[in-house]
Amino acid sequence: MKFKSRILSAEEIRRALTRIAHEVVEKNKGTDRLCFVGIHTRGITLAQRLRELVRQFEGVEVPMGILDITLYRDDLSEIAVQPKVRETRIPFDIGGRSVVLVDDVLFTGRTARAALDALIDLGRPSRIYLAVLVDRGHRELPIRADFVGKNLPTAKSEVVKVKVREVDGEEAVELWELE
Numbered sequence: 001m002k003f004k005s006r007i008l009s010a011e012e013i014r015r016a017l018t019r020i021a022h023e024v025v026e027k028n029k030g031t032d033r034l035c036f037v038g039i040h041t042r043g044i045t046l047a048q049r050l051r052e053l054v055r056q057f058e059g060v061e062v063p064m065g066i067l068d069i070t071l072y073r074d075d076l077s078e079i080a081v082q083p084k085v086r087e088t089r090i091p092f093d094i095g096g097r098s099v100v101l102v103d104d105v106l107f108t109g110r111t112a113r114a115a116l117d118a119l120i121d122l123g124r125p126s127r128i129y130l131a132v133l134v135d136r137g138h139r140e141l142p143i144r145a146d147f148v149g150k151n152l153p154t155a156k157s158e159v160v161k162v163k164v165r166e167v168d169g170e171e172a173v174e175l176w177e178l179e
Helices: 010-027 042-058 110-122
Strands: 002-008 034-039 064-067 098-106 127-135 147-151 158-163 172-177
Touching (some): 002 010, 010 042, 010 147, 034 110, 042 098
Parallel strands (some): 034 064, 098 127, 127 147
Antiparallel strands (some): 002 172
């Protein structure tokens, strides 16, 4: 792959997440029955940051869980003979809650669909919102994000890489070209 451009800096990511956190609280009409669920891997970090932002400006500790969607993927047989299944940990009942499902990039919609299936197996939330840092288009399923940090029209030959300090040691959103 060949690097094309830096789309968001660390400061721009911080601002986008701050805006999303405010929008979540506003759309939910507060924090009552609200929770965040991050999709492995970078969705977890982004959900933790959103949770902390809400704690800072609302003074409320919103519950958070982590979700692995590996076994819910529709391309499981194409990934690997032995796909790596990671931990799902949602230490609270999602029934009747407003769940904010968090991921780094929305592309075809297949990851979000798998996450919805996984969540529904765990309970019946009153509402599921989708929050993503980057929406790059090219949907294959009728799925849209409720909260978006950056809309970024891309070509299918391009790759959006979200890098977070906690996972990658650096902070950026980059656009790369497949060669």
